[in-house]
Amino acid sequence: MRTSNLLLATLRDAPADAEIASHRLMLRAGMVRQLAAGIYTWLPLGLRVLRKVETIVRAEMDRAGAQEVLMPGVQPAELWQESGRWDKYGPELLRLQDRHQRHFCLGPTHEEIITDLVRREVRSYRQLPVNFYQIQNKFRDEIRPRFGIMRAREFLMKDAYSFHLNQESLQETYDLMYRTYSRIFDRIGLDYCAVLADTGNIGGSRSHEFHVLADSGEDRIVLTGKGGYAANIELTPAPAAGARPAATAVMAKVATAGKHTIDEVCGLLNTTPDKCLKTLIVVGKDGSPVALVLRGDHELNRVKAESLPSVRTPLAFAGAEVVRTSLGCSVGSLGPRGLNIPLYVDNAAAGVADFVCGANEEGFHLTGVNWGRDLAEPQVTDLRNICADEAAPDGKPARIARGIEVGHIFQLGTKYSEAMKAHCLDEAGRAVTLIMGCYGIGVSRVVAAAIEQNHDERGIIWPASIAPFQVALVPINMHKSERLRAAVESLYQELTAAGIEVLVDDRRERPGVMFADMELLGIPHRLVFSERGLDAGTLEYRTRRDTEDRAVPVAEALSFLRAQLISV
RNA sequence: CGGGGCAUAGCGCAGCCUGGUAGCGCACCAGCUUUGGGAGCUGGCUGUCGGGGGUUCGAAUCCCUCUGCCCCGACCA
Known part of the structure; x- marks a missing residue:
């Protein structure tokens, strides 16, 4: 190729709103141009890179015996209603109507379509297992698209779906996909790791995410070293607290007017955040407030909170107004004592004696508070993120790294096949519900992630495997x-x-x-x-x-x- | 969705407060001189000042409204 025959659309200055390195560099190098929020055109140079990634992914999927298909981007509502996701998916699913007012959506993922295909075409156990994949644009109407290609609304994804007669067969394919993904990211030449993950919106049981390690990553992952524990922080259990020390202080109410944050209160009372409890009010299943209590120096874990039976999913904090009218004071003065709403207390928060917390009275906090003496023994649960150097589940100290999720493999089980009646006959001639797995790679995101991991002040430094x-x-x-x-x-x-x-x-x-x-x-x-x-x-x-x-x-x-x- | 910000040439920005008919740098075009790390000079092109409405003799500037884009969003719970 000659530059005279290539749209070499390099920019000396990146647009002011490009935040992270990959976004700036992809714009400056003339790889992509934004058309609308989270929607991009790939220019010739960028497309060359995207195709390189695609080619590697395709080669390895083929090598693993998966068969390529191409499914529609526009999908009829009926299939989504059948799986139950038409109502559950929420506003991320972009819905539209055709000229006959029939309902459709832009596919954010293709479980429904593939399940429909397989239930029509696969009749016998002899055809199993099968693994179909496609490399295709997806559309997810993200609340907040950002970071350019990294979190776009329209993006290129490789998704694969496997079907099995039994769990053993699923496990085999799952393991094969795990190895295939490792080969793919090895071939591309990225510094990555596979971690245990939450299944989120797609559903299912067992799952692993593949993360490219980079400081700009939106996910945090917990690692304990080679061959050790590796998981998304979302589902890493925090260690249980040790035995609670005996109460020594007398409870007292102190005026803390104008001091609302943990740090402000600590400064005023000359104490530290780990001696304070913070009380977060979230929206419950029935819309009424639910309190979550954490130690002042700990962070709420969203996934853990969402797993509580009385908490509404997705997790939402109660508005300041709601808190004031239903609990009688503002958020900066809340505490667990005397709150007559459902109360969940994190392990670590339950292990603190002589703690400081809000008095549920504007401008006042309590000091020297003790569970079991000044208020009831709490209902204890794990609500927080594990902290660096705490013991991970394998007993070793946790290292916390940032990662960009570029791949995710799931064992879906029968979630879709059952809802959509995808059966086939087994050796005995009985109808069996198929067991499914699904496996995704964010192809366009891999491009951005590769840049995040490989650049300097002068520009991009491509791994040879995907250089244009x-x-x-x-x-x-x-x-x-x-x-x-x-x-x-x-x-x-x-x-x-x-x-x-x-x-x-x-x-x-x-x-x-x-x-x-x-x-x-x-x-x-x-x-x-x-x-x-x-x-x-x-x-x-x-x-x-x-x-x-x-x-x-x-x-x-x-x-x-x-x-x-x-x-x- | 809540909060905030921005919208002026392809990109980066100034002008707006205090209304008087739009400007700078880069890019682009032409010419000349240059030519080993984003050249210099000369000349030139480029704007419905995001859309609509209003106030005014006069609006990029003030007011209303719509749209788009960006940022932040437990840790004040």
């Missing part, structure tokens, strides 16, 4: 030298014939501009042509990560590059 081009040829002042033009052209033909993807910068630009653009694009290898070099019979070579040039004899350029392409 392997080699950039940069001629200096080519318009002045026919000899130089001929040398570039000759090597370009030679490399192309050898199957190497080359981008020749044939623009009549100054060297600085070409260097800067090629580095922004993140092309792994660069060869610079100059009159000076040709006089010496050499080209200058450097990789995207180098800062020094190496002289390479023109005649050896091809063999040299071949060797480099293998080693890098």
